[in-house]
Amino acid sequence: MRRKSLSGAACPIARTLDVIGDWWSLLIVRDALRGMRRFSEFEKSLGVSKNILTQRLRSLVKQGILELSPASDGSAYREYRLTTKGRGLFKVLVAMGQWGQENVASPAGGRVTMVDLEHHKPVRKLEVRAADGRLLGPGETMIVRID
């Protein structure tokens, strides 16, 4: 039988996995966040076959994570651009990247520890204070969203 759909799950994590919980989607979003927009760019970066890439791109467009627009360089082709919804996955990718760097052996190095999601670039210095006024110290970790 086929895989159960999680789209109606009460848990938002399950619903997220239902949308981007496959092998390629998040990697496509990662590349899109890096600025890739063209079919051939994704194809070369991922080393995925054309038919699979077509499937995944179509699915991401359908989900409202990517959208198609005319090419910006005047060529006859279209581009895949992230929507606001798609850019929201940046946080998920940052978390996965950090975990991977800390927990899965890598052939190379590099670290990003703080990221300003509004401007999509690293933050060098940041002061974080807890509710009781205490200043957070080295080693402490948080995910923060300002409301």
Add this chain to the structure above:
Amino acid sequence: MRRKSLSGAACPIARTLDVIGDWWSLLIVRDALRGMRRFSEFEKSLGVSKNILTQRLRSLVKQGILELSPASDGSAYREYRLTTKGRGLFKVLVAMGQWGQENVASPAGGRVTMVDLEHHKPVRKLEVRAADGRLLGPGETMIVRID
């Protein structure tokens, strides 16, 4: 042919997906973070068939995300407990949960906006100040790790 392995990828996101980028692993980790430890608990919660669950649990143990220990209640069976490495995925799950709540229609409500990873519980009030001294305001979002 078979799926390419991403285990040697330079990108830590790809390496992470190589470890937990399948349909069930993150949901098992989610349940483990909620306190589940027994085979039957996962089985009931996920509605997954026994053979698949066996496979996934074995894989997670092999990856060092779960570990087996004797049952704490005196029964003859074993428990699956998260390792430190496994608990590190908490951040990934929080990010996915937030994205799902904001971007995928749900049958129910509920929100968690700030989480203290050290104590694994929500934070009610938090003040965040950028490098230039500016106080972050409503709507701004960051992922922060104190170094």
Add this chain to the structure above:
DNA sequence: CCGTATCCATTCCGATACTG
């Protein structure tokens, strides 16, 4: 209760050839 073993359907993925 905690799996293992088997079977089957579906899906995924890669390779290749082809088209406008």
Add this chain to the structure above:
DNA sequence: CAGTATCGGAATGGATACGG
């Protein structure tokens, strides 16, 4: 360049029966 069409192998997932 950007796909579409088709193929086959492999992995995935579900159901069920069985065993310690």
